Amino acid sequence: MHLALVLALMTLPSVSLESGTQLQYEGRFVAEKGDPAITEKDFTLTCLVDHASDQGAVVYWTLMEQGRGKWSWLGQFGKLEVNHKWQVNPAQLPTLFYQRPSGTSIVPVMLPMFVTDQALSKDATWIQDRLDYKVTGDTRVAGQKGWNIDIRNAYGHQRTLVIDKESPVVLASTSTIFIGQGEEHELTLELVERTQISQPQLVVARRGFDALLRLRGQLGHEPRTRDFRWNPARLTILRKELPAAVDQVVSEPLLAIAQSARQDAKRQKNRSGAINAVRKQLIGQAAPHPQITEMDGKIFDWKKTNGKVTVLHFWDYRDRPLEEPYGQVAYIDFLYRNRKDQNVTVLGVAVNELLENQATHSRGVQSAKKLRSFMNLSYPVLIDGGEAIRAFGDPRVTGAKLPVVVVIDAAGKVVHYHVGLYKFDRDRGLAELDDTVKQAMKTGS
Structure with a gap:
């Protein structure tokens, strides 16, 4: 189930982000009802800003999940292109793969940026896109000062944000999300580290992201694909192109993804070999007739x-x-x-x-x-x-x-x-x- 979880981004921020800005967030997605130990998913979101200018920027991201299912390595990274208002195509957003008792949901995660032409101060209020905004005070997150903003719609509270006072960075957020059969969940994000990497480091990181993105394109993998089929042609591409791609990855957070890719390639090779061995044994042989039953319990003839x-x-x-x-x-x-x-x-x-x-x-x-x-x-x-x-x-x-x-x-x-x-x-x-x-x-x- 695809969900719209995109902030309303309004105007160019007064203070933009520089290329090389890297933001790391810890996140949590949990059901409002039930045992959190059963329904909770934790994740780490990392964003790296590149090619920043007055016209927009590129944001590379990784998303690592723990609990309630997760994407394979192919779905753990991506690239966003934002315009001068920091607006983004929702289809490019990172997503959580969340296993419910009755199925799975795909939950987009917001780009942690917020821009408004409203002068922010305590008790400031305004309306945008049928949402009511109110600055309720200020606080600190990860050592940075931010404004608390409460966002409501006609049905009540929708989201709470903490916005950096000096930049468009979201320091923390709490959102109410409904999935499945209207089951209420809470999604939280909190900034844990903000760093500025050097230009040479940025070039190296960009090279790693682009190499993995190029490999994913060669494999024909579409974002948010639940069942990716490893056919012989794709396995051939993986074996041929993966070594050169992962050689371009020399730093976190991509190192863990590159390691997962290597392990997956090895598993796919072993799996393909084992399945081919079974196929070779079966083809041309008389079919076995094991005991099996019909739905009414009778032995199938x-x-x-x-x-x-x-x-x-x-x-x-x-x-x-x-x-x-x-x-x-x-x-x-x-x-x-x-x-x-x-x-x-x-x-x-x-x-x-x-x-x-x-x-x-x-x-x-x-x-x-x-x-x-x-x-x-x-x-x-x-x-x-x-x-x-x-x-x-x-x-x-x-x-x-x-x-x-x-x-x-x-x-x-x-x-x-x-x-x-x-x-x-x-x-x-x-x-x-x-x-x-x-x-x-x-x-x-």
């Missing part, structure tokens, strides 16, 4: 698939948490509807921790039923306690994620094993899978 091209779609099949693209089940269903009269069958296979635990098994079955009803799936969904996914090769042991798709031809041999999401074709849906099924229809008959 594999003879129902005899003489048919069979597509097995292993996925969570849970109604909560439910996040797009839902394991691509809508496209799997589209394929089934198009091919079911051509001797092709599709079997969804529910695989998750609820089903693997006897104490929660029935709850997992009910969850799968709700998901199938919610998505209006026409193909049957089977229940796996873990035996079936292990028989075909469970990629989760390598750190990979479901879904897994297995295609079995009419002769009963495995012809396709795919881990993760397919590339989506606007005209043909899951074109790669459909082409595989068509080929199996020809060769396995």
Whole structure:
């Protein structure tokens, strides 16, 4: 869920920031209700100002998260372009990846700058964009003097800011945020360190940011992407370009991100090798027939698939948490509807921790039923306690994620094993899978 969390920035500040200004903030995002130990996310935001002029500036940023999920290294850094009023495109803002009990939310974090043409003094009030502003006093944050500003809308308190008296820097902020089904949360930021790095240091830092940004562009990663698919082409780019990119990173806060990138590249290499080994063992072999049940508890009879091209779609099949693209089940269903009269069958296979635990098994079955009803799936969904996914090769042991798709031809041999999401074709849906099924229809008959 995307949320608008952007300050109203009005006019050019009387005191601008110099290139090389580096600001480090500690942040917290927590639910208003419930145990903070369960709902709290902590994070560190670092901003580096570059190319500052009367026309605007560039702000490089990093965001490191702890608790309630986090972005991969690809989503932990970025670049903002601000105009002469310090206004920014909201799509460029850093974001938190926040896991709720019933799903995830993407929470943008404000650019910690505030500019107004209002003369700030105690008890000063004004209205801007239907918001009421009031200076309630002054205070100190990180050794710097600032004005306390209370911001309200028609429904009550919205945000509290502490603004540096000598610059547009936000020293601290507290904002009320609603996510999910209107669940109230509080987002806080507080400046912990402000430094001025030298021009040579700025050049080095800029070089590191630009190198990682360039690599991210080569990989085709879009900001705020939840499910990034590491296909063979991207893995080749990563192995080829990563060493040169991380060599440009010589200082914090990018060093930690560069280290994460190296570790991820190693994991992806090992994971790809392990998955390829499973694929090599399966392809061309007779498909196993592990015990698996239908939703009513009956043992599934594999003879129902005899003489048919069979597509097995292993996925969570849970109604909560439910996040797009839902394991691509809508496209799997589209394929089934198009091919079911051509001797092709599709079997969804529910695989998750609820089903693997006897104490929660029935709850997992009910969850799968709700998901199938919610998505209006026409193909049957089977229940796996873990035996079936292990028989075909469970990629989760390598750190990979479901879904897994297995295609079995009419002769009963495995012809396709795919881990993760397919590339989506606007005209043909899951074109790669459909082409595989068509080929199996020809060769396995």
